[in-house]
Amino acid sequence: MSIKQIISNAKKTDQFLKKYLSLQKKTNLIIPMKYGSLSGGKKIRSSVIINTGKLFNINPKKLMNICAAVECIHSYSLIHDDLPCMDDDKIRRGKASTHIKFGESTAVLAGSSLLTLAFEIITEKKYKVSDNIKTKLVKELALCSGHLGIAGGQELDLSFEKKKKKFNQIIEMQRKKTGKLFNFSCLSAGIVAKKNNKTLRELSILGEEIGLLFQLADDFIDIKSSKKLAGKPIKKDKKKGKSTLISLIGYKKAYNFADMLQKKILRKLSKYGKKGENLINTVKFILGRNF
Numbered sequence: 001m002s003i004k005q006i007i008s009n010a011k012k013t014d015q016f017l018k019k020y021l022s023l024q025k026k027t028n029l030i031i032p033m034k035y036g037s038l039s040g041g042k043k044i045r046s047s048v049i050i051n052t053g054k055l056f057n058i059n060p061k062k063l064m065n066i067c068a069a070v071e072c073i074h075s076y077s078l079i080h081d082d083l084p085c086m087d088d089d090k091i092r093r094g095k096a097s098t099h100i101k102f103g104e105s106t107a108v109l110a111g112s113s114l115l116t117l118a119f120e121i122i123t124e125k126k127y128k129v130s131d132n133i134k135t136k137l138v139k140e141l142a143l144c145s146g147h148l149g150i151a152g153g154q155e156l157d158l159s160f161e162k163k164k165k166k167f168n169q170i171i172e173m174q175r176k177k178t179g180k181l182f183n184f185s186c187l188s189a190g191i192v193a194k195k196n197n198k199t200l201r202e203l204s205i206l207g208e209e210i211g212l213l214f215q216l217a218d219d220f221i222d223i224k225s226s227k228k229l230a231g232k233p234i235k236k237d238k239k240k241g242k243s244t245l246i247s248l249i250g251y252k253k254a255y256n257f258a259d260m261l262q263k264k265i266l267r268k269l270s271k272y273g274k275k276g277e278n279l280i281n282t283v284k285f286i287l288g289r290n291f
């Protein structure tokens, strides 16, 4: 049930983004941008956005611009993450990484263009939410993406390589690198639903916890999955000397921590009753997956 729903949400975002990109003026960067954003990927953040919207009876159509914008930022981060100056990975989503297919300079520029496209999509005239909501979305997405969020987390991740880091330092890095975009995914649905500041704060925290859980699961996949299933090389964290909870406390203790975090998230979602079912299923999928 849950995986079908995730695939169906991914299709909706893909369709929206495909159409949006096809209406752009044709440049040499459009094809690498499409390659990096449309071909493959679970689009799990879209499911988190849509299913958070369900907590507040928001029609998924009202969230499509946000889904597409978040997936553009996510794809941008993957394109840049794979570059030789970062994680130097040649395979992504079961295919050649964008810089292998199109060259490094094109990958840098296609990634950067996806970043700016995200803000174009949110501020789009045809997106029928108020200017006040659009301004809040732009501000929060910028905060989650920059040095306080994904980019800052990535810098920490690279600087932690081959170093012994403390538990809290690893969690902080993962909260930024991966958690912040999930933070925005939950928060943005609350912004569209015009929730009060207390609820928005709760949604930010909830989203960041879901994102941390997602990153922990990603670290488990690096150990237990296969290259075919994961669509990317596995067992690379150890080779690269990445600081993960697994490298610090071992697989079993790291898994127990993730299991406790999942229970905490599910407890928080239980207050929404039936409206929370889809998001609960997404959270369960996140820890149980092997791709």
Ligand code: GRG
Binding pocket: 040, 041, 042, 043, 044, 073, 074, 076, 077, 078, 080, 081, 086, 093, 145, 146, 150, 151, 154, 177, 178, 214, 215, 218, 291
């Ligand atoms: C994007 C603002 C910005 C800066 C770039 C390179 C970089 C700085 C950040 C890298 C962040 C990064 C790659 C985090 C890892 C997150 C993660 C677990 C990715 C895998 O996500 P999935 O499994 O991928 O959702 P699919 O292929 O399903 O889309």
